[in-house]
Ligand code: SF4
Ligand code: SF4
């Protein structure tokens with residue numbers, strides 16, 4: 050699928066954003082570089098780029114670096130330098146630091162984002178990329194020429210920032226390695242989640258809920274090795290009373306997860322879509338305080354805050370339903386599809 | 388009379404027009420303040436014995452009594468206040484250490500009262516606790532730092548032992564001996580009914596209360612009173628008492644006169660012998676020694692009970708707590724300098740230790756900085772007075788709170804701060820059977836249940852206001868708090884912003 054459809058879908062959602070941030074994540078877009086981490090960066094100037102490159106070279110090989118192609122449009126202004134680097138951590142470094150390549154890249158990203166002035170990595174997974182800016186999402190899509198990319202999965206988001214100023218890096222999706230999150234809502238557990246996750250080397254610099262949810266996903270999925278379903282029952286944990294009604298085996302598991310990761314329970318209204326290598330997961334808060342609908346057509350699945358957005362992409366959409374609060378909807382690409 | 392004469396602190400004012408000479412006040416006052424003068428045919432009183440416990444006031448059927456602060460004063464002096472002068476006279480007369488009870492009454496800042504709680508408006512909906520589930524259940528204990536799976540890839544769901552509480556509040560340690568049998572019975576019954584825990588304190592566990600085991604925390608203090616295998620096995624958890632907020636750094640002393648009958652049996656101390664808890668545990672002179680005691684208690688109970696280590700909040704509390712967290716303890720309990728006591732040297736109670744709010748904030752942050760916050764749970768006590776204090780404590784980072792004084796108030800305590808005399812008119816801090824009888828176990832436990840039920844409603848209400856529907860999402864959620872009237876330094880220690888920021 051090219052980016053054209055998803056840009057279309059954002060148009061009826063215009064009123065749900067206020068022009069202070071829009072963005073997209075696309076999976077499967079860099080087949081020729083699929084074994085390399087694609088770092089997308091905002092850079093203030095050449096100097097920032099140079100120092101970034103130097104830092105990256107300490108631990109990894111840069112196989113390709115280029116400006117991300119954009120179009121000029123009056124709707125998007127004040128753009129920074131936008132670059133992508135395809136990198137691969139050096140084996141010798143991995144061996145000496147006793148890290149795997151994901152951890153090595155994640156740490157480099159964390160360092161750049163927290164310590165380097167004028168440089169910000171906003172995407173860093175393999176064969177995927179995030180494209181975002183300050184503006185309305187449909188304009189952001191046009192700006193990044195997304196119709197030129199082919200992906201097996203797309204996510205998109207328009208922001209209505211309430212508690213943080215509009216900033217390029219603050220737009221969604223928010224990404225770390227292969228995980229990208231778009232999120233709608235404002236979570237009330239933010240500081241409980243943040244202060245817990247920061248124990249494990251993450252630094253929340255943006256004061257956005259989405260950032261903390263992305264780190265939670267990375268921590269639970271990559272570092273702890275939970276499955277997507279297990280992660281969903283941590284962040285949108287079922288109520289104790291619901292757990293009590295499950296069969297014994299399920300009960301044991303849910304109690305365990307809820308007790309161990311109690312500080313990663315996310316409360317307040319949210320609907321999130323987590324993009325990962327090979328699929329998507331959509332999840333609502335456990336009270337379902339935010340809307341979310343899912344629909345299907347042929348081999349495609351559509352998820353959106355409103356049915357209207359789906360109808361624009363696929364007027365003949367079938368099996369439309371609203372998943373229950375806390376019920377994860379997991380979509381995986383059929384094997385061998387990419 | 389003479390140089391040591393201290394004019395009575397309180398004035399007992401009887402409205403003679405109302406008084407019917409029913410002599411109820413005479414029966415109610417164990418201090419012997421009220422006496423019927425059969426010659427004059429009216430009530431007279433010796434105010435010098437009054438401690439202002441309000442017992443007679445509450446029970447006078449004619450509403451004829453009130454107790455007022457006496458207005459006979461020394462010449463005013465901002466430096467030498469009246470209490471200081473009186474205490475000095477007492478010591479000059481007796482040569483002894485001054486004793487007091489209950490928590491530090493001095494004018495130190497109460498940080499709880501300088502912290503304000505958030506609520507949702509517009510961008511984030513508040514949640515109606517009457518319509519939506521609102522969860523207050525907590526589990527205290529060590530959580531593993533990594534999950535494990537079996538060969539089939541299924542999660543291994545075994546956890547180290549945990550205490551389950553229906554709400555994040557427990558009754559703190561009060562020993563049988565310092566409080567009455569009936570007071571213990573009230574606490575135990577209420578804890579069971581509420582699905583929380585009470586704490587035996589260091590006086591052992593009366594045989595009648597083993598049935599409340601699941602809701603009991605058994606304490607092991609430096610005197611080791613009443614400690615034996617069945618005792619350790621009896622409770623939901625074992626607490627090692629290293630210190631107490633009201634008297635950090637010193638031990639305890641229950642005079643032989645109070646070691647009678649049941650108390651003697653429960654403490655396993657011969658009748659009439661003083662029960663002395665040494666200041667340190669004589670087998671703990673370092674953090675490694677604490678580790679050994681933690682592990683011996685775990686071994687003794689087959690690793691089925693979480694071990695709590697209770698310490699007083701003192702200057703270096705963050706480092707101390709970090710040491711405890713690494714000693715194998717499952718839970719750390721911190722007692723602030725305003726915590727209550729049955730008896731403590733006045734100077735220590737009033738001058739040693741630090742406020743629990745600051746201690747809690749410092750410890751929680753330190754454990755997070757070291758990445759070990761999930762390895763231990765944190766309980767805080769030392770003047771938690773209301774559901775709002777509970778909310779603030781949880782948002783600062785506590786897993787649960789201990790309440791002592793608040794629980795005694797529910798039982799009728801009027802904070803006369805005379806527990807050390809053993810003549811508590813409310814049947815709480817006494818072993819006199821006539822006085823103990825006054826505390827009805829059924830009524831008392833019901834009042835505790837009422838209090839906790841009310842707090843729980845309020846906690847849910849405030850959580851709903853913040854848009855939080857589970858207490859877990861409030862733990863350490865300091866963005867929900869703002870300070871008012873504090874210095875930058877105080878805010879930095881508490882880890883919160885000032886109101887308006
Ligand atoms: S209880 Fe009241 S009415 Fe009765 S003797 Fe005392 S003061 Fe008088
Ligand atoms: S000690 Fe208590 S009961 Fe006795 S007179 Fe004073 S207030 Fe009344």
Ligand code: SF4
Pocket residue numbers: 440488489795799800801802803804805806807810811812813814815816
């Ligand atoms: S427990 Fe009894 S003696 Fe102690 S302060 Fe309360 S009322 Fe007074």
